[in-house]
Amino acid sequence: MKIVNDSTCSWINDLTSRTNIKSLESNEDSEWLIIGAGYTGLSAARKLAQLYPDQKIIIIDAQLAGEGASSRNSGYLVDTTLNDGFTSNKDLDNYKKKTEIYNLGINAVKKFINDYQVDCDWNDCGKYFASSKKEDEKTLINFSETLKKLDFEHNLLSNHELSKRLGTNFYNVALHTKGGVLLHPGKLVRAMIDVLPKNVCLYENSSLLSWGKTKDIISCEFKNGKINTKKIIFATNGFLKSLGIKSNYNFPITLTASMTRPLTENEFKAIGQPKEWGVLPVRPMGATIRMTKDKRILVRNTAEVHNPFKMSKFDLQKRSINQKIGIKKRFPQLPEDIIQSSWSGVVSRTRNSSQIFEKIDKNIFAAGCYNGSGIGVGTLFGEQIAIKASEENTEEIQTIEARNKPTWLPPQPFLNLGVKTRLIYERLRARSEI
Numbered sequence: 001m002k003i004v005n006d007s008t009c010s011w012i013n014d015l016t017s018r019t020n021i022k023s024l025e026s027n028e029d030s031e032w033l034i035i036g037a038g039y040t041g042l043s044a045a046r047k048l049a050q051l052y053p054d055q056k057i058i059i060i061d062a063q064l065a066g067e068g069a070s071s072r073n074s075g076y077l078v079d080t081t082l083n084d085g086f087t088s089n090k091d092l093d094n095y096k097k098k099t100e101i102y103n104l105g106i107n108a109v110k111k112f113i114n115d116y117q118v119d120c121d122w123n124d125c126g127k128y129f130a131s132s133k134k135e136d137e138k139t140l141i142n143f144s145e146t147l148k149k150l151d152f153e154h155n156l157l158s159n160h161e162l163s164k165r166l167g168t169n170f171y172n173v174a175l176h177t178k179g180g181v182l183l184h185p186g187k188l189v190r191a192m193i194d195v196l197p198k199n200v201c202l203y204e205n206s207s208l209l210s211w212g213k214t215k216d217i218i219s220c221e222f223k224n225g226k227i228n229t230k231k232i233i234f235a236t237n238g239f240l241k242s243l244g245i246k247s248n249y250n251f252p253i254t255l256t257a258s259m260t261r262p263l264t265e266n267e268f269k270a271i272g273q274p275k276e277w278g279v280l281p282v283r284p285m286g287a288t289i290r291m292t293k294d295k296r297i298l299v300r301n302t303a304e305v306h307n308p309f310k311m312s313k314f315d316l317q318k319r320s321i322n323q324k325i326g327i328k329k330r331f332p333q334l335p336e337d338i339i340q341s342s343w344s345g346v347v348s349r350t351r352n353s354s355q356i357f358e359k360i361d362k363n364i365f366a367a368g369c370y371n372g373s374g375i376g377v378g379t380l381f382g383e384q385i386a387i388k389a390s391e392e393n394t395e396e397i398q399t400i401e402a403r404n405k406p407t408w409l410p411p412q413p414f415l416n417l418g419v420k421t422r423l424i425y426e427r428l429r430a431r432s433e434i
């Protein structure tokens with residue numbers, strides 16, 4: 001099925017249009033084929049090109065490279081996340097493993113931007129986990145205990161301090177972690193496209209329709225051509241399930257976000273001229289909200305089971321109204337109609353929040369399912385799955401593989417029913433935080 005995306009994402013519209021776009025128009029053979037050109041696929045391609053400068057590497061995407069979730073996210077490169085459940089010592093051990101992966105992810109992105117001198121509005125200002133509900137302080141105190149045990153620098157904040165820092169009176173309690181970075185996701189992924197080495201051939205607007213393996217050759221069918229490859233890496237994240245990859249272990253979730261125009265000087269003064277900041281919700285379905293360095297406000301407050309291939313204009317507008325309300329609640333002094341764009345993006349989730357990093361079969365590999373933290377982990381997994389596919393090992397691979405594997409999911413319709421029920425429950429719990 002064709003992926004039809006809205007063309008209204010502010011992050012993408014900040015970039016200059018690309019002119020070097022090629023689609024697959026004939027049959028080809030290659031040593032390596034990567035399906036999906038987001039952070040994961042592009043990082044895999046870059047690493048393979050370094051490892052095999054004389055081999056042909058094809059990377060192919062159903063839409064324009066990088067213009068899936070990799071350009072559509074909120075731009076938090078995270079060191080820690082909150083919404084997981086980690087109370088016993090056993091869970092602490094799991095949480096530690098997870099943060100070790102986040103840390104490797106941050107290092108992978110840092111190395112990439114240093115090696116290629118990338119400007120992606122990097123700001124290591126940390127991030128807030130915040131709530132308007134006083135009773136959520138308990139959750140934050142528990143979280144603080146976990147962070148202390150693992151040596152993460154952080155502090156708890158109350159309403160007064162928060163309103164000074166964020167320019168809104170909305171939040172009553174928060175925990176600020178020093179680690180973690182805010183960045184421009186579109187600029188980061190565009191840089192990954194721009195630096196692809198010469199032996200990487202990028203095809204766009206070319207959707208993989210079907211694939212199969214005969215002896216040692218993997219054959220992939222596209223609308224206008226076929227690629228026969230010796231090795232393949234699936235890096236389609238929210239679309240892994242639709243290609244039959246680990247389909248009983250992951251499922252797509254659609255997120256929508258909106259961004260305002262830049263605030264005027266007067267509007268910015270009216271909210272106290274805060275420095276750039278990013279807030280993540282304490283309750284899982286609450287809003288992610290960010291003040292960018294150029295004075296725009298980004299809000300993401302939906303996560304749902306939806307057709308991952310398309311969201312209609314009407315559906316997007318409905319969600320945008322919800323986001324307008326989210327901004328109004330926090331910044332009542334700002335005008336009503338300041339949202340400039342709204343967009344949707346698809347991610348993938350697993351039941352136990354573990355990622356997929358696997359050899360699926362001989363010469364067939366897959367990486368994905370970052371459960372909302374794919375900027376760093378996607379970059380890391382892309383590079384490391386390329387190394388794994390080359391039959392090599394690294395400390396990073398050992399750290400990744402030390403985590404639990406994703407757990408089995410029930411078949412449809414039970415899966416959608418279960419996920420929808422859970423999302424409704426979480427949405428009700430987070431009503432005040434939208």
Ligand SMILES: Cc1cc2nc3c(=O)[nH]c(=O)nc-3n(C[C@H](O)[C@H](O)[C@H](O)COP(=O)(O)OP(=O)(O)OC[C@H]3O[C@@H](n4cnc5c(N)ncnc54)[C@H](O)[C@@H]3O)c2cc1C
Pocket residue numbers: 003035036037038039040041060061062063064065066067068069070071072073074075076077078206207208209235236237238239243255256257300344345346347367368370371372373374375376378
């Ligand atoms: C609104 C939103 C907010 C988010 N916020 C954050 C955040 O703040 N921090 C964070 O770390 N993460 C965040 N995420 C998640 C993050 O964007 C993803 O985890 C990350 O982009 C995954 O990268 P990827 O390369 O694996 O997948 P993608 O960027 O989704 O790339 C996969 C590519 O595969 C292509 N594809 C799919 N099917 C086919 C096919 N059949 N044939 C060819 N190509 C195909 C798609 O077109 C797509 O370009 C957010 C996501 C969204 C949508």
